Amino acid sequence: MAEAVDAVNERVGVVGGGIMGSGIAEVAARSGCDVLVREVDAAACERTQQRIERSLDKAVRTGKLPAADRDATQARLRYVTELEEFADREIVIEAVIEEETLKADIFRSLGKVTASGCLLASNTSSIPIMRLAAVTDQPERVIGMHFFNPVPVLPLVELVPSLATSPQTLERARAFAGDRLSKHTVIGKDRAGFVVNALLIPYLLAAIRMVETGFATVDDVDVAMVSGCAHPMGPLALTDLIGLDTTAAVANSMYAEFKEPLYAPPPLLLRMVEGGRLGRKTGQGFYSS
Numbered sequence: 001m002a003e004a005v006d007a008v009n010e011r012v013g014v015v016g017g018g019i020m021g022s023g024i025a026e027v028a029a030r031s032g033c034d035v036l037v038r039e040v041d042a043a044a045c046e047r048t049q050q051r052i053e054r055s056l057d058k059a060v061r062t063g064k065l066p067a068a069d070r071d072a073t074q075a076r077l078r079y080v081t082e083l084e085e086f087a088d089r090e091i092v093i094e095a096v097i098e099e100e101t102l103k104a105d106i107f108r109s110l111g112k113v114t115a116s117g118c119l120l121a122s123n124t125s126s127i128p129i130m131r132l133a134a135v136t137d138q139p140e141r142v143i144g145m146h147f148f149n150p151v152p153v154l155p156l157v158e159l160v161p162s163l164a165t166s167p168q169t170l171e172r173a174r175a176f177a178g179d180r181l182s183k184h185t186v187i188g189k190d191r192a193g194f195v196v197n198a199l200l201i202p203y204l205l206a207a208i209r210m211v212e213t214g215f216a217t218v219d220d221v222d223v224a225m226v227s228g229c230a231h232p233m234g235p236l237a238l239t240d241l242i243g244l245d246t247t248a249a250v251a252n253s254m255y256a257e258f259k260e261p262l263y264a265p266p267p268l269l270l271r272m273v274e275g276g277r278l279g280r281k282t283g284q285g286f287y288s289s
């Protein structure tokens with residue numbers, strides 16, 4: 001095991017540079033942290049870098065970020081393919097696809113590769129944190145830190161301590177998300193779905209069922225919620241944004257935990273995922289982009 005490091009939360013590691021990992025890496029680098037992103041291969045690192053650069057360019061174009069800060073932010077980001085490079089990290093946030101066995105493998109490796117003072121967080125939407133903590137030798141340093149998409153825009157982070165998470169880990173996670181990244185934090189119990197998805201997922205699934213049964217069209221469902229309830233986007237556009245695979249995976253975890261039919265993914269969602277219609281990330285979901 002590597003040597004312990006001071007807990008100043010400045011050397012950040014992000015595992016997975018997809019929609020969420022790239023957003024988390026971006027906001028951490030914008031806040032002044034030195035950030036390493038681990039992806040599966042060089043091509044995936046390239047895609048992550050391009051995604052972050054596009055997002056930073058947009059922030060500059062819209063006046064949210066001075067051009068000089070974009071260049072400084074880019075200089076604080078590095079992209080790697082080996083987890084061993086995380087030996088000097090002070091906080092690591094895992095954001096790979098929503099698959100329990102993969103996440104558990106990563107936590108097992110992180111427990112060995114990182115220093116004992118390094119905080120280990122998961123951005124999982126629904127997998128109980130205890131299952132990821134239990135595969136490490138120090139479950140007290142593992143916590144859920146659930147960001148929202150798009151990370152540079154949405155100000156919430158749900159903090160999810162497991163029964164084994166120490167109060168120090170919870171306070172460090174709160175300080176990192178709240179003080180350093182300027183996010184609002186709420187604390188949820190370690191139950192599949194935490195606070196937001198426990199409310200959101202049944203709503204998204206109900207909208208998909210409406211379309212599946214022919215009760216209303218995709219457009220009518222979305223227009224109804226935007227125009228009738230002042231939501232910024234309808235549930236089907238939101239499902240496309242989240243990713244249909246992620247939505248199905250979260251629903252499956254919640255169904256496995258509570259055995260409530262309202263969490264069961266409707267067949268239409270499953271067929272679309274099986275057909276690669278994952279939403280914005282593949283260009284086709286309930287809408288084409």
Ligand SMILES: NC(=O)c1ccc[n+]([C@@H]2O[C@H](COP(=O)([O-])OP(=O)(O)OC[C@H]3O[C@@H](n4cnc5c(N)ncnc54)[C@H](O)[C@@H]3O)[C@@H](O)[C@H]2O)c1
Binds near residue numbers: 017
């Ligand atoms: N999409 C959302 O709106 C949203 C919101 C909150 C939380 N989450 C959660 O965040 C996590 C990531 O979701 P996403 O939407 O970014 O998915 P995504 O499919 O966009 O990205 C996942 C990334 O993980 C990478 N990856 C896979 N195996 C890896 C490994 N062994 N090491 C490093 N990288 C690896 C993939 O190459 C991919 O780039 C999931 O747990 C999801 O539930 C998603």
